[in-house]
Amino acid sequence: xxxxxxxxxxxxxxxxxxxxxxxxxxxxxxxxxxxxxxxxxxxxxxxxxxxxxxxxxxxxxxxxxxxxxxxxxxxxxxxxxxxxxxxxxxxxxxxxxxxxxxxxxxxxxxxxxxxxxxxxxxxxxxxxxxxxxxxxxxxxxxxxxxxxxxxxxxxxxxxxxxxxxxxxxxxxxxxxxxxxxxxxxxxxxxxxxxxxxxxxxxxxxxxxxxxxxxxxxxxxxxxxxxxxxxxxxxxxxxxxxxxxxxxxxxxxxxxxxxxxxxxxxxxxxxxxxxxxxxxxxxxxxxxxxxxxxxxxxxxxxxxxxxxxxxxxxxxxxxxxxxxxxxxxxxxxxxxxxxxxxxxxxxxxxxxxxxxxxxxx
Numbered sequence: 001x002x003x004x005x006x007x008x009x010x011x012x013x014x015x016x017x018x019x020x021x022x023x024x025x026x027x028x029x030x031x032x033x034x035x036x037x038x039x040x041x042x043x044x045x046x047x048x049x050x051x052x053x054x055x056x057x058x059x060x061x062x063x064x065x066x067x068x069x070x071x072x073x074x075x076x077x078x079x080x081x082x083x084x085x086x087x088x089x090x091x092x093x094x095x096x097x098x099x100x101x102x103x104x105x106x107x108x109x110x111x112x113x114x115x116x117x118x119x120x121x122x123x124x125x126x127x128x129x130x131x132x133x134x135x136x137x138x139x140x141x142x143x144x145x146x147x148x149x150x151x152x153x154x155x156x157x158x159x160x161x162x163x164x165x166x167x168x169x170x171x172x173x174x175x176x177x178x179x180x181x182x183x184x185x186x187x188x189x190x191x192x193x194x195x196x197x198x199x200x201x202x203x204x205x206x207x208x209x210x211x212x213x214x215x216x217x218x219x220x221x222x223x224x225x226x227x228x229x230x231x232x233x234x235x236x237x238x239x240x241x242x243x244x245x246x247x248x249x250x251x252x253x254x255x256x257x258x259x260x261x262x263x264x265x266x267x268x269x270x271x272x273x274x275x276x277x278x279x280x281x282x283x284x285x286x287x288x289x290x291x292x293x294x295x296x297x298x299x300x301x302x303x304x305x306x307x308x309x310x311x312x313x314x315x316x317x318x319x320x321x322x323x324x325x326x327x328x329x330x331x332x333x334x335x336x337x338x339x340x341x342x343x344x345x346x347x348x349x350x351x352x353x354x355x356x357x358x359x360x
Contacts, residue, residue, distance in 0.1 A: 059088045060148040068155040069272050077338040079109030083196035085163035093140050095120050095133045128230040130245040139220045150211040156332035173319040176215045179205035180250040180268035181308045188242040203250035208268035225252045234281045265315045269300050269327040284332050291339040292337035301325050
């Protein structure tokens with residue numbers, strides 16, 4: 001009987017050995033993964049520190065970042081806006097269709113000549129390509145250390161104040177302006193994003209953001225959250241169609257513990273049409289010549305707070321702790337509406353009859 005017990009002891013030793021080997025393999029994999037993650041953090045931080053070490057004493061610039069389908073239909077209005085500005089106080093970057101060039105044949109304003117990105121990509125609404133284009137714009141703008149504020153705009157956006165007011169408003173605040181709130185009503189969060197993106201950090205907000213330089217660097221340097229959006233957010237998904245441009249920046253800044261450094265609102269006004277049928281789909285209305293008069297613009301300028309229903313939160317609009325108008329820009333404006341803004345002298349002086357002559 002004693003001789004027959006030996007094989008059991010041998011099997012027990014073999015089983016224990018395999019268990020020990022498995023443990024060390026798992027431990028080695030975890031250590032390697034941790035070192036890889038640490039290496040990314042160090043290299044990513046090094047890039048940010050290199051940018052931050054660049055000392056700049058000159059005038060701070062606002063980088064105006066335009067996301068355009070192709071041309072800029074409201075270039076004549078923006079040209080008037082920039083005409084009264086000091087060229088040392090702003091820069092312009094345009095993400096347009098790949099290969100499209102802004103020159104005297106494609107734009108009415110000299111300010112846009114050659115301002116297109118050379119590495120633009122094809123963008124599809126509802127896809128990660130939209131936030132990839134935003135990141136390309138920010139990356140290009142960050143190359144100039146003078147750029148200290150970064151304003152993302154669409155090709156249908158208009159300013160509702162002159163340049164001087166916009167500049168003073170943005171430079172007076174040390175915060176970014178990012179519309180961001182808890183997304184409790186909709187089911188856009190994809191469980192496959194966990195654990196990289198926990199549901200508790202999932203945020204929603206307007207695509208139209210204004211950033212300070214440090215926050216722009218966080219977005220450009222991100223190599224963890226963006227790949228998750230790229231993998232999990234697909235336009236044709238029947239479930240969890242997460243619309244990256246309404247969630248990515250907000251979620252990334254929340255996960256970076258930077259919400260305390262934000263004014264959690266957008267500076268771009270949108271007039272929404274709430275459909276009372278179906279699932280209450282919101283659609284942005286387009287301003288036409290008829291509804292872009294002085295009274296309508298005055299009403300937009302008078303707004304000084306925004307209510308967020310999902311958080312029961314009223315966001316009072318502040319710049320450097322002072323109550324101010326909420327919006328500096330508005331969308332979506334037609335060409336006729338933009339012409340009226342100019343003819344009413346809201347943005348700057350411009351002879352709109354020249355546009356009519358061109359059209360005829």
